[in-house]
Amino acid sequence: MAELVGNLLVAQSGGPTAVINASLAGVVQEAGRFECIEEIYGGSNGILGILNEELIDINDQKAKTIEGLKYTPAAALGTCRYKIDFKKKPEQAARDMDRLFEVFQAHNIRYFFYIGGNDSQDTSHKIHLEALKRNWDMRVIGVPKTIDNDLPHTDSCPGYGSVIKYNAATVMEIGLDVGSMATDDGSCCIVEVMGRSAGWIAAGTVLARNSEAAPPHIILLPEVPFKQDRFLARVKEVVEASGCCIVVVGEGLKNEAGEELGADETRVDAFGHPVLSGAAEALAEIVEGKLGTKTRTVKLGYAQRAAAHFASFTDANNAHACGVAAVKAALEGRSGFMVKIVRGAASNGSTQWSTGLQPLGDIANVEHFIPRDWITEDGFLPNEKFVEYARPLIEGEVKFPLEGGLPKYVTLEHVMIEKKLAPRS
Amino acid sequence: MAELVGNLLVAQSGGPTAVINASLAGVVQEAGRFECIEEIYGGSNGILGILNEELIDINDQKAKTIEGLKYTPAAALGTCRYKIDFKKKPEQAARDMDRLFEVFQAHNIRYFFYIGGNDSQDTSHKIHLEALKRNWDMRVIGVPKTIDNDLPHTDSCPGYGSVIKYNAATVMEIGLDVGSMATDDGSCCIVEVMGRSAGWIAAGTVLARNSEAAPPHIILLPEVPFKQDRFLARVKEVVEASGCCIVVVGEGLKNEAGEELGADETRVDAFGHPVLSGAAEALAEIVEGKLGTKTRTVKLGYAQRAAAHFASFTDANNAHACGVAAVKAALEGRSGFMVKIVRGAASNGSTQWSTGLQPLGDIANVEHFIPRDWITEDGFLPNEKFVEYARPLIEGEVKFPLEGGLPKYVTLEHVMIEKKLAPRS
Numbered sequence: 001m002a003e004l005v006g007n008l009l010v011a012q013s014g015g016p017t018a019v020i021n022a023s024l025a026g027v028v029q030e031a032g033r034f035e036c037i038e039e040i041y042g043g044s045n046g047i048l049g050i051l052n053e054e055l056i057d058i059n060d061q062k063a064k065t066i067e068g069l070k071y072t073p074a075a076a077l078g079t080c081r082y083k084i085d086f087k088k089k090p091e092q093a094a095r096d097m098d099r100l101f102e103v104f105q106a107h108n109i110r111y112f113f114y115i116g117g118n119d120s121q122d123t124s125h126k127i128h129l130e131a132l133k134r135n136w137d138m139r140v141i142g143v144p145k146t147i148d149n150d151l152p153h154t155d156s157c158p159g160y161g162s163v164i165k166y167n168a169a170t171v172m173e174i175g176l177d178v179g180s181m182a183t184d185d186g187s188c189c190i191v192e193v194m195g196r197s198a199g200w201i202a203a204g205t206v207l208a209r210n211s212e213a214a215p216p217h218i219i220l221l222p223e224v225p226f227k228q229d230r231f232l233a234r235v236k237e238v239v240e241a242s243g244c245c246i247v248v249v250g251e252g253l254k255n256e257a258g259e260e261l262g263a264d265e266t267r268v269d270a271f272g273h274p275v276l277s278g279a280a281e282a283l284a285e286i287v288e289g290k291l292g293t294k295t296r297t298v299k300l301g302y303a304q305r306a307a308a309h310f311a312s313f314t315d316a317n318n319a320h321a322c323g324v325a326a327v328k329a330a331l332e333g334r335s336g337f338m339v340k341i342v343r344g345a346a347s348n349g350s351t352q353w354s355t356g357l358q359p360l361g362d363i364a365n366v367e368h369f370i371p372r373d374w375i376t377e378d379g380f381l382p383n384e385k386f387v388e389y390a391r392p393l394i395e396g397e398v399k400f401p402l403e404g405g406l407p408k409y410v411t412l413e414h415v416m417i418e419k420k421l422a423p424r425s
Numbered sequence: 426m427a428e429l430v431g432n433l434l435v436a437q438s439g440g441p442t443a444v445i446n447a448s449l450a451g452v453v454q455e456a457g458r459f460e461c462i463e464e465i466y467g468g469s470n471g472i473l474g475i476l477n478e479e480l481i482d483i484n485d486q487k488a489k490t491i492e493g494l495k496y497t498p499a500a501a502l503g504t505c506r507y508k509i510d511f512k513k514k515p516e517q518a519a520r521d522m523d524r525l526f527e528v529f530q531a532h533n534i535r536y537f538f539y540i541g542g543n544d545s546q547d548t549s550h551k552i553h554l555e556a557l558k559r560n561w562d563m564r565v566i567g568v569p570k571t572i573d574n575d576l577p578h579t580d581s582c583p584g585y586g587s588v589i590k591y592n593a594a595t596v597m598e599i600g601l602d603v604g605s606m607a608t609d610d611g612s613c614c615i616v617e618v619m620g621r622s623a624g625w626i627a628a629g630t631v632l633a634r635n636s637e638a639a640p641p642h643i644i645l646l647p648e649v650p651f652k653q654d655r656f657l658a659r660v661k662e663v664v665e666a667s668g669c670c671i672v673v674v675g676e677g678l679k680n681e682a683g684e685e686l687g688a689d690e691t692r693v694d695a696f697g698h699p700v701l702s703g704a705a706e707a708l709a710e711i712v713e714g715k716l717g718t719k720t721r722t723v724k725l726g727y728a729q730r731a732a733a734h735f736a737s738f739t740d741a742n743n744a745h746a747c748g749v750a751a752v753k754a755a756l757e758g759r760s761g762f763m764v765k766i767v768r769g770a771a772s773n774g775s776t777q778w779s780t781g782l783q784p785l786g787d788i789a790n791v792e793h794f795i796p797r798d799w800i801t802e803d804g805f806l807p808n809e810k811f812v813e814y815a816r817p818l819i820e821g822e823v824k825f826p827l828e829g830g831l832p833k834y835v836t837l838e839h840v841m842i843e844k845k846l847a848p849r850s
Contacts, residue, residue, distance in 0.1 A: 002642070005438055015606070016601075016602045040692055044617065045607035048607055052844035072601075073601055074598070074601035074602045074604065074605040075605040075606070078607055079606055080606070165830055168831055169832055171833050172831060172834075173728065173731035173732060173734065173832075174727045174728055176441075176443045176498055176499035176731060177498060177730065177731035178727060180499040180500040180502075180503050180504055181441065181504055181505070181789065182443050182473055182503055182505075189727060191728075207829075207830075221559070221649060277706050278706075281703075281706070296702075296726060298726035298727055299724040299726075300725075301614075301721060301722060301723035301724075302599045302602050302603060302614060302723055303598065303600075303725065304724050305602065305615075306599055306601060306602035308596070308597060309735055310734055310735065312830060337794060366586075370836065390827060391830070393829065394830035395829065395830045396830065397830075402818060402822065404634075404819070404820065405590055405737060405739075405816070405821065405822075406590070406593055406594050406597060406633065406819065
């Protein structure tokens with residue numbers, strides 16, 4: 001195989017995570033070891049910045065800053081939700097593709113790594129096919145990233161272990177707090193977490209349960225249709241037995257008609273859009289209204305995916321390994337693959353992690369849900385099969401420096417490469 | 426002074442904090458050193474459990490468990506919001522007071538420590554006066570506790586340093602996350618924190634600001650009347666300059682008419698009570714409705730006061746010191762005081778903490794607000810005077826053991842003392 005000499009471009013896409021920068025560090029650190037990779041560029045704000053020829057000079061960064069990315073949350077290169085959509089906007093998509101290759105060619109990009117979720121793997125796949133078609137010799141490898149944990153073929157997705165570690169600790173702490181407050185008629189606390197269509201994030205909080213009676217008592221998963229009467233009966237039962245009931249719900253919980261509970265059609269904003277007060281608020285209204293039980297809500301929102309102060313070392317390590325593996329695969333001549341995480345067992349029984357490759361064509365538009373037999377029969381909690389799966393993902397803590405009592409995260413300066421093209425039309 | 430021989434009773438009251446158990450540990454560990462203190466009892470669920478003669482045998486606990494209280498959140502003895510209210514319910518209050526002294530006498534309670542906020546200090550004060558009146562020789566000392574930081578005369582309140590450390594780290598992380606997501610028209614994220622009448626908790630997130638442009642960009646304090654037009658103008662300004670605007674708001678934010686923003690009169694529950702969707706949701710509706718800026722909310726709720734996984738060592742240390750000081754004061758013959766935290770400077774310029782005593786009569790029903798000259802002129806942020814005050818409170822991290830990637834907090838078994846009285850009438 002002839003050595004491919006040229007520049008590398010890496011970009012980040014979609015919602016940030018606590019460890020998406022660890023994958024970036026993996027790419028940059030591994031790439032720095034090979035002379036055939038001449039320059040290392042970062043796309044500013046994902047594909048959007050590449051279309052605008054906004055490339056960040058990563059060679060210019062200190063090695064210490066790159067190392068610091070391993071514990072710094074958010075997307076250091078910036079991110080976007082821009083989608084090259086050949087189905088809905090074929091003309092725009094064709095123009096975008098032309099433009100991307102103008103940029104790749106102008107900057108001699110021979111290695112392209114896109115760190116992201118489902119949509120981004122789809123984008124990487126299209127770019128890979130397009131490079132073949134255009135006869136532009138470029139290695140395209142997707143690096144997985146999503147707190148939603150819904151990518152297929154990979155054991156798990158970088159970002160997921162950290163979000164459930166933080167959420168489980170938080171639910172454990174909330175459970176202790178609420179459980180220690182005596183009330184006459186019991187109380188309920190509903191914690192809303194992310195996850196619009198798959199229940200992986202909500203399910204992960206089951207790890208907080210260190211005994212049969214411990215919270216969370218109910219986890220509402222989109223995989224199990226929500227039935228109000230059964231839910232209320234269960235809340236009542238738990239409150240009577242334990243004094244308080246801790247409920248975890250994913251933001252996208254739907255009723256039996258398939259409508260999101262958080263959407264309140266009676267309140268609209270100035271543009272006539274319904275105001276989404278959230279699934280937890282909607283459930284609290286139901287519990288207080290029907291049972292009269294004092295109910296409080298917590299909505300972790302962005303806090304959960306950015307919580308690098310309590311990130312999983314296993315997760316950060318896997319995220320870094322995926323970045324490293326992407327570069328290794330590209331240097332071996334591979335293109336059109338996503339790196340996947342593979343779980344194995346060491347001889348002492350502990351979990352051993354490695355990486356593999358999966359064709360990008362297998363990934364796009366396939367969503368991975370929690371198997372039904374990983375959920376208790378009554379549907380209110382994930383069972384021991386889920387716990388066995390999830391437990392190793394939260395092991396270990398990421399160390400980070402502190403200053404004045406707060407985390408000291410690094411900042412990747414956005415030193416831009418000089419543009420060579422006319423502005424995007 | 427004659428040595429007072431008898432039993433000790435300690436109880437916890439009001440909302441739990443990340444460090445309220447550190448104060449309990451301080452009381453128990455210090456009391457264990459003195460022979461005149463024969464038995465150490467804990468009131469189960471504060472004053473409520475004492476009225477019901479529900480006393481926990483603390484002598485029976487392992488020393489390791491007591492030590493573990495220093496890093497365990499929530500109220501290990503249980504807590505309540507029960508108030509002995511001579512103004513509104515004089516007959517009930519008189520009956521309660523009789524009953525308390527029946528319990529004190531039946532169990533020879535000679536040392537009484539109540540760990541709590543404003544209401545609890547008031548209760549301690551009344552018990553102290555009543556003991557004098559009844560000629561029951563008992564030393565009563567209040568131990569301060571409240572994340573609200575609104576007790577007067579003490580430098581700060583145990584629980585406050587930890588809540589603002591966690592909240593500031595969280596806002597810093599959210600700021601990085603939101604700031605890294607490119608959007609066409611900018612975005613806004615509103616983080617709702619606790620604090621109904623004083624703005625100390627919201628103000629504390631200013632510590633996340635490590636540069637002039639860093640989030641949080643706006644902190645809405647109850648000390649400054651909320652004016653919607655000025656708020657929207659500021660959000661617009663920040664979004665135009667920085668791309669995103671991070672707003673922190675206390676749950677009790679009121680409009681100019683003095684009405685809580687979070688109360689939505691148009692939605693009522695089954696009992697006709699207005700549904701409190703929260704200050705953040707109300708503000709999000711305003712920002713999205715009037716500016717059309719994409720806005721997301723985070724409501725930290727109970728998570729913030731229970732977040733022992735990122736508690737302040739300074740705070741936990743002060744909380745423990747308050748417990749120790751309460752016992753010392755009582756053994757010196759003092760009664761009718763609250764322990765207060767005193768700030769000093771060491772010769773090397775670092776902050777040096779000690780404790781003092783303040784008569785309980787000075788504490789009750791006095792609320793401590795942020796001085797106006799600790800807030801910027803435009804009212805949108807606390808200024809450097811506040812930062813100078815708050816910074817030392819979040820220094821250091823509390824170490825805690827982990828198991829399987831999650832905190833391993835201790836459980837204080839509630840081994841109950843045999844009752845000697847007839848049930849409370």
